[in-house]
Amino acid sequence: MTHEPTTVEKLHKLPWAIASNAALAIFVQLTFFGSVFVLFLNELGLSTSQIGFVLSLLPFAGLLALVVAPAVARFGYKRTYITFFSIRHVVTAFLLLTPVVVMRYGTDAALVFVTVIVGVFAVLRAIGVTASFPWTQEYVPNSVRGKYTATNNLASTLTGFLAISLASAVLARSSGLLGYDVIIGVGVICGMIAVGFAAFIPGGAPQKSARGAPPPRRDLRAGLQDPTLKRYLLGVGLMIAATVPLASFLPLFMQEEVGLTSSDVVGLQGAVLAGALLSSFLWGWAADRYGSKPVALSGVFLRAVLPIGWLLMPRHSPLSLTIAMGISLAQGVADVGWNVGSARLLYNDVVPPKKKNDYLALYFAWIGIVGGMSQLLGGRMVDATRGLQLGGQPLSNPFLPLLLIGLILPIVAAFVIRRLNDDSTVRFSQFPGLFLRGNPFLAIEAVIRYSRAGDEEAVVRNTERLGSAHSPLTTEELLEALEDPRFSVRFEAIIAMARVGFEPRLVEALAGVMEGPEPALSTVAAWALGRMGDASARPALERGLESRYRSVQAHSSRSLGVLNDRDAIPELLARLQEEADPGLQLAYASTLGQMKVDNALPPILSLLATARNRTARAELALAAARIVGDEAHFIQMLRQARREPGTALAQAMIALRKRVEQMEGVDGELLDRFDACALALARNQLNEGVACLTEITHALIPLTPVEYQRGILVHCAEGMEIHGTERIEFPVLTLHTLAAG
The missing domain is CATH 1.20.1250.20 (MFS general substrate transporter like domains)
Known part of the structure; x- marks a missing residue:
């Protein structure tokens, strides 16, 4: 031996x-x-x-x-x-x-x-x-x-x-x-x-054998x-x-x-x-x-x-x-x-x-x-x-x-x-694909820097760099960072994983974090799984709906919407109708809107009518607008209306008039009211313009062929009658529904 x-x-x-x-x-x-x-x-x-x-x-x-x-x-x-x-x-x-x-x-x-x-x-x-x-x-x-x-x-x-x-x-x-x-x-x-x-x-x-033992045999x-x-x-x-x-x-x-x-x-x-x-x-x-x-x-x-x-x-x-x-x-x-x-x-x-x-x-x-x-x-x-010849000529x-x-x-x-x-x-x-996704040079540099980092600030900074490379080459370091004893490093690792994109081991690790005892990390993990955009995360997110932490439930719901998990729609509809927590209501409504579930419009519009927070109202209006379609149009109009409401709504009215002209049952009087409404809004006479838009909406509801769109217009008309110009979401959603529908 x-x-x-x-x-x-x-x-x-x-x-x-x-x-x-x-x-x-x-x-x-x-x-x-x-x-x-x-x-x-x-x-x-x-x-x-x-x-x-x-x-x-x-x-x-x-x-x-x-x-x-x-x-x-x-x-x-x-x-x-x-x-x-x-x-x-x-x-x-x-x-x-x-x-x-x-x-x-x-x-x-x-x-x-x-x-x-x-x-x-x-x-x-x-x-x-x-x-x-x-x-x-x-x-x-x-x-x-x-x-x-x-x-x-x-x-x-x-x-x-x-x-x-x-x-x-x-x-x-x-x-x-x-x-x-x-x-x-x-x-x-x-x-x-x-x-x-x-x-x-x-x-x-x-290599010596023990005393008295025969020498090892060759084989x-x-x-x-x-x-x-x-x-x-x-x-x-x-x-x-x-x-x-x-x-x-x-x-x-x-x-x-x-x-x-x-x-x-x-x-x-x-x-x-x-x-x-x-x-x-x-x-x-x-x-x-x-x-x-x-x-x-x-x-x-x-x-x-x-x-x-x-x-x-x-x-x-x-x-x-x-x-x-x-x-x-x-x-x-x-x-x-x-x-x-x-x-x-x-x-x-x-x-x-x-x-x-x-x-x-x-x-x-x-x-x-x-x-x-x-x-x-x-x-x-x-x-x-x-000396070999081909066709009588030596091989060159x-x-x-x-x-x-x-x-x-x-x-x-x-x-x-x-x-x-x-x-x-x-x-x-x-x-080879490991070196083709993201930036492999930045990834290798980040891996080296991460391995040399010692204090918390340096590790957090280099963990962020691991994600910025958007490369699967950093997977091992991110998994290691996720087990770091320092909370801020673990938190940053989850965000970095979301930037990397889908990797089976990262999805598995984030699913484990979601089921862990730290709601702050579990919440961000649920968001990260949605950000990765791969359907393999759906089971973990569906389990997240049953989490004892409401923040995890909310982010699990939102990520399911990002992943378009149609199997979760019945559960989300039931939760939307039964849930009393405003934050969860908003999350479920947003998710169903993202998946274009028109059956969810009644509770979404009811929440929109009672919501007091400006951002919550905008998200609920967006949920309804997504069901109608053309999300980009709604977002662009909402941004403009928040900066210059009169100009934005007037431009939308002028663009909508061309479509209304082609609708059956529209008379010249209604078109004149369109012109008057657009003119009032252009002059920044918002109260007069919104009131006029409300009347026009009531007139167009019977002419709208799609039932759920008629429901949106009814709720928006009621909202404009009650709140006038205070809640800009109602006129914006109205014009978006009429334009997209």
Whole structure:
């Protein structure tokens, strides 16, 4: 048994892992794994088939994982990693002797020399990486794996970008193999520094059995029979076959077909790293929040689009470098998405911690087989295509098969990976929409600001910003704010949720608040559910009608009106007729008016006749006007009548006269009274004008065909007779009913 570090210790030491990988990224870019090494081999005069063979040694060595995994576990993951990575960097240093070998023994001997170094390096690397996979699963807590991967990519991208910039500058100022020696030398030094940093990472202790107990049995067959692992390996294998040979020979494509210089080709790697740098945080944040699969699949589909850009880009043009830079930038974004998503999927969902040794050995061996074969066949495919003729003419682009494979295989891989089960909270089809609603940039900024806010005022202010983004990306923070111990933060969170719009989890959370013990929050929650505008909130609002708090009942009613819940109409009608509380009466009347329930007009008009509050009268008049129709017309006339009653009513009378002329049963005397009424109102003789309007209304009631509209006119005429100009709502509603009806 071995002691595993605590989560606190792991989190405390993660910066050492990030620093180690950042230094290692320089080694990677400047030696065997970047475009520099491909150009180095090309400088030695190797064909694409020979380059493919040399590069295939690196992944093929991964097969050793199946053999050495038990010994690695017994020796200790950390000890194995540090030992073999140190030795491999020493072996890499022998590449510095390549110019001497070329001068003394020729290029053929140099090819053998480099191949032997790559082979020895590949074996040492395979043993070290066999240890690194289970060690990484151990020292990175699952809860922050996406964030760690993103931060690690960010740091590695920065250092890799610096390495590429250095390599590009050196190659631009040198010729022959000397420049490559300088680049490789810097890479070796950084590799040794990376190993030194790794010594501070916790975990990775030797896996020893208890005294007297038999050593743990290997069970590779269980891994091979695990459908989840098999599906994952198939998807990863397809992606490796699509991307690895294309990435290896893309520098040659850019040189030979597009017409870029060696320095420009190396610079493209900088654009890839820039894309990775810009997107690392976002991918890691999204993976921890929404799950591995949506992020991985996004990277897959982005990667599938890239070959189209490479195929269509101009050749030997002043724009070639600029367009290549743009495509490389997108490549960096796609690669990080795939790497973050697939790595998190592997460690969190595919590999059981108790079986990590065998499962990860199978994984490393598999990617070695696929990677090696794809490198080997990719080089031969390019060489074979160079001599291929179509219609008696040689094929213009020998890299075309690799580009087509890079287009097709990721699509196939996506269909394989999407059937894996993981901890995703959204489907892939929903994932892009999260970034299309609202303002994603403001949302991410608000999330960062919210996470850093401490005092109440700052938290309230940043909670408001979460809502102002109108983006579902802020859902987690809003749910967290809703459980904040500070009342003002919870209150602001509810308002912010209403701004975000419909999200199932937000609706569920607000429904819970409605049933809580705080009427102030319950009331605002009922309003927010209506503001969201989704029918899924109806059941919660219908339950809100039974709340013991009248304010919650009122706002539940109003929100049901916003949602046009026709099923609630009978209940609301009954409550309107039985309720004695003025506030609830007003809420029920307004709701029924909003839903255009003409059966509710009698109680609405009765309330309008007795209402003393100006705002309440206006809302009741609006409820009746909504049933008639053309709400905007009523609101506009009411606003004008409150500012300039005579002018507003006179204009409405003049407009109405044209319609009245066409009504059957209207004589010239009535039209003359219309003119006299409009003139009195225009002269601001309000009492005379309203009295005249009352007489006209009585005359038009029998000519109005719709029964409920006649009822409105009768009540309004009575109201004008009693209150005259004191209650402007009656003449406004009268003219609106006549105009709209």
